[in-house]
Structure formats: C-alpha cells, structure tokens
Amino acid sequence: MSEEILRVSNLTSGYGKVTVLQQVSLSVNKEEVVAVIGPNGAGKSTLLKTISGLVRPISGEIYFKGKRIDQLSPHLIAKEGIAHVPEGGRLFPNMSVWENLLMGAYANRETLKSGVLEKIYQIFPVLKERRNQFARTLSGGEKQMLAIGRGLTMEPSFLMLDEPSLGLAPKLVEAIYEELEKLRGLGLTILLVEQNTTYALDLADRAYVLENGRVVLEGAGKELQENEHIKKHYLGL
C-alpha cells in the first residue's frame, strides 16, 4: 500500500463570488503520476492554483503529507515541497536561463549545494547549452523545459504541471512527454493537468475527469482510455 502524499477533500474554490470548483475530492499517492483532464473552463488550473495557495479555497481541506496547507501562503506551500509549474511556463523573461533555474533554488539554499543544477542539466541538456541566454529568447518547447526545470530546482517531493503541452507543436509535445516519462523514472510524484487527453492518459497511473468544476469520473489511466464517455468526448473515437 503506497503512502498518500496529497489529499483534497470536498474542495470548493473560485474567484470572489464565482465558484469554479464544487466539492472536489482527490488524492495522489507517493511516486504516482495522476492526471486531471477535462475541457476548457472545467477548473483544472484553478485546482492547481488552489493547492499551491495562489487562490484561497472557499471551503474544503487540502492535506500535504498529513499537514493541512489550505490556509498557508504560496511561498510557505512552496517550501513544504510542492512545485507548481503554471500554465504557459511563466518564466522570468528578463533573466537568463541559469538565473531562472536559480530562482527555484533560492527559496531553499540547501538544494544549491547538492548539485541540483547538474542533475537538471542532465535531464534537459538544452538548458545547459542556453544557460546564459535571456529566457525570453527561448523557443516554446525550451521555455516549457525551463519552467519544468525551475520547478525541479526546488527539489520538490511533489510536482504539479499545468498544461505542459499548451501551444506546442505536436513534435514538441512528444518531446516534453518523453521528458516527463524520465521524471517518473526518477520516482517523482506528479499531478498533471492537461487538455491533451491522449498523452496524459498514456502517462498517468490514475486520472480524474473534471467537468464544470466537479469530478465526474476517475480511474486508472489505461482504464479511462477504454471508457465510452472518454472515447466519445475526449479522444474523438
């Protein structure tokens, strides 16, 4: 039986008076890759933002490694070991690639000493080649790699990715997912939010389907690929 890392129970969240998530419950176990899929506006990004503290929940609870985190501010949640790679990467455009990576590590100086940058350069060699370039000069795929790399410099025990395939050419999407497969090999726990259902369900151990702010389906990744509802509405089969 694997250990539960993240538990979200009965989470209702949104912006001001607009609720986006309604009574969402989900859990992520250690070394598991969990995907959340669903159409635009289902609340996928809001879910990640609420977990990382950018959005305050209206009701419900979030536990990380048994500790309640839903009232903490974002920088403290980051220090607990949750790395959130937001939609579109959200880099520091006027900083070099190297400085962007450093930003992840600055919050926890111990990681700098552990040679974490070398590990990341091993996973993403292109970042080493381009380490002195401004982040704004990178290509779309490289930006996404840098965003993931910055998340990894925090040496998180839990990585949340928001639409890593967004705006990328199909070939790059494939490349990114190959990298994610590598990360899984390293034993990382990942919560992935994705519209690209095919890739997400292929990678994920388990998946949740979010529609109109509610979890409507859940199951193993392979199992959901066979589900009639998923086939019809998400995979277009």
Added chain:
Amino acid sequence: MISEETLRLRRVNWRIFFRRYGIVISFLLLCLVLSLLSDRFLTWTNILNVLRQSSINGIIAVGMTMVILTAGIDLSVGAILALTCVVTADLLQKGLPVPLAMLTGLALGAALGMFSGLLVSRLHIPPFIATLGLMTVSRGLALTYTQGRPITALPASFDFLGAGSIGPIPMPIIVAGLIFLIGYFILARTNLGFYIYALGDNPMAARLSGISVNKVILFVYALSGFLSALAGMVLTGRLDSAQPTAGYGYEFDAIAAVVVGGTSLAGGEGGLFGTLVGALLIGVLNNGLNLLNVSALWEGVVKGAVIALALLLYRAVK
C-alpha cells in the same frame, strides 16, 4: 572569415552596450554642449554644485528605483519628506537630542512607507492610488502640524548633514554616494535584490518560487519612505529650516531620474547605475538652465524637451 555565430554575438553585444550605456552617451553629450556654451560649467565649484543639487533627488531615486523594479510607483516621497522633516525639526526644538530626533524621523518615514506597502501587498490597492492617498494625507499632516509655518534655527550638529563637509566634499554628496553604494550592493549582491527583480519580472512565478512577495513589497516601500526622510534631513540641514511645503514635486524628479536611467516602469529591468546617471542628467540640466540664464518661465518646457530628447536618443541607439 567571421562565422555567423560571432556576428550574431557581436550584434547582441552592441545592443546590450547601448542599452546599458546609451544614457551615459546622452549625458556626456549634454555635458559637452553645456561646456561649449558656458565656460563656468566645467569648473570644480560648479561640478560640486551640480553634485550637491543632485544628491537629494539621488537619495530619493535609490528607493524609487527599487519600488519601480517591483513594477510599483511611489508618489508619496515628497510629502513624506515634508512630514518627517517638520516632525524632526519640531522634536529638535523641543530639546530632543539630535541622534534621537533623527532616528524618530527616519523611523516615521519607514513606517509611512510601510503603510503604503501594506496597502499594496495586503489589500491589493494599486501602488499609484495607495501612494497618491498617502501623499495627500502626509502633506496635509505636515501643514496642520506646523500650521503652515516653517520651523527654523536648528542645532548646528543637525545642520552638519546638509551644510557641512568632510574635507572639500560637501556632506550631501557623501550621503548620496553611500546610499547609492548600499543600494547597489542590495540589488546586485543579495537574495533580496534578486527577489526584487524577480517580483517585477513575473509576480506569479516569484510566488511559486517560494518568495514571500508581501515582505519584498513591504521592504521596498519602507526603504523608499526611509530614504525620503533621510533626504528631508539633508535638505533641512542645508536650509537650516524645515518647511511643510518642502519636497513639492520631488516625486516627479525621482521618477524621471529612474526612468531616464533606463529602468522599465513595467518592472524587472534596470538598475541603480542608470538611476545615478539619470539623476546627474537632471542635475546638470537644472544647472545648465541657470548658467545659460534661461527664463524661469521657460525652464519647465526646456527641461521636459531635453529629457524627452535624451530618451529618444537612447531609444534610437538601442
């Protein structure tokens, strides 16, 4: 044969060179023109004069640079200067020892700045509005506190900060120089400096990288208030008089120095070297207008035009 790679690198390097030093070229051009038009411009006395006149704006502009780097703005600097200097002067007249009165004034400045920092970070009030409000309130408090009258005849040991000198160098220049050095150190060599740039570059990514964004915001506004109070003491010392109307319009000179110095109002880009040159450029400009006997009525127009020209030149080479 030059490879394409080196050509590309060279082009990039020139661009970076102008980005960084374009304003210096504008500044040197202005100095050259003024030295041709007036033989008094390049004399030792006049140079010291320009430096001394730029120092108060320079001190304020250091704090303003950090605020603007976080994509904020501080309109309250001039009013905080006025309020803190009348309070300090009043305490001095009531017989409080000089160091204690100065500390009180500086703490008041920092506290006022921190107040706008709180409005910006906790209540998410836009910096423009928050500091505009604080500006109006502080100015009003300075006027009511003194009933509109200046406070004069202050202890000589207090006036030293503004009117004294060490060797041939006037104190205001020394104070401004130190503040620039400390500010440069903070921005270039500390984590805090790195956080300030990160926050201006992308606030959301900064939060997610584990930076306590609220504390950084609080710091920059508190520093800006603190430095306004310090600039106020230099000014009060120099005039031997604290006036509730002091510092009127100083926010614009400080913002001009920062922006002319190449710091982006959108945050995340720029630095104190540019602000130093920007403050000097404005100082030289004021000085030049005096030396050339430009009518006071035309001063604003000429000043604005020259600043716009300097910026245009800088953009053109960039």
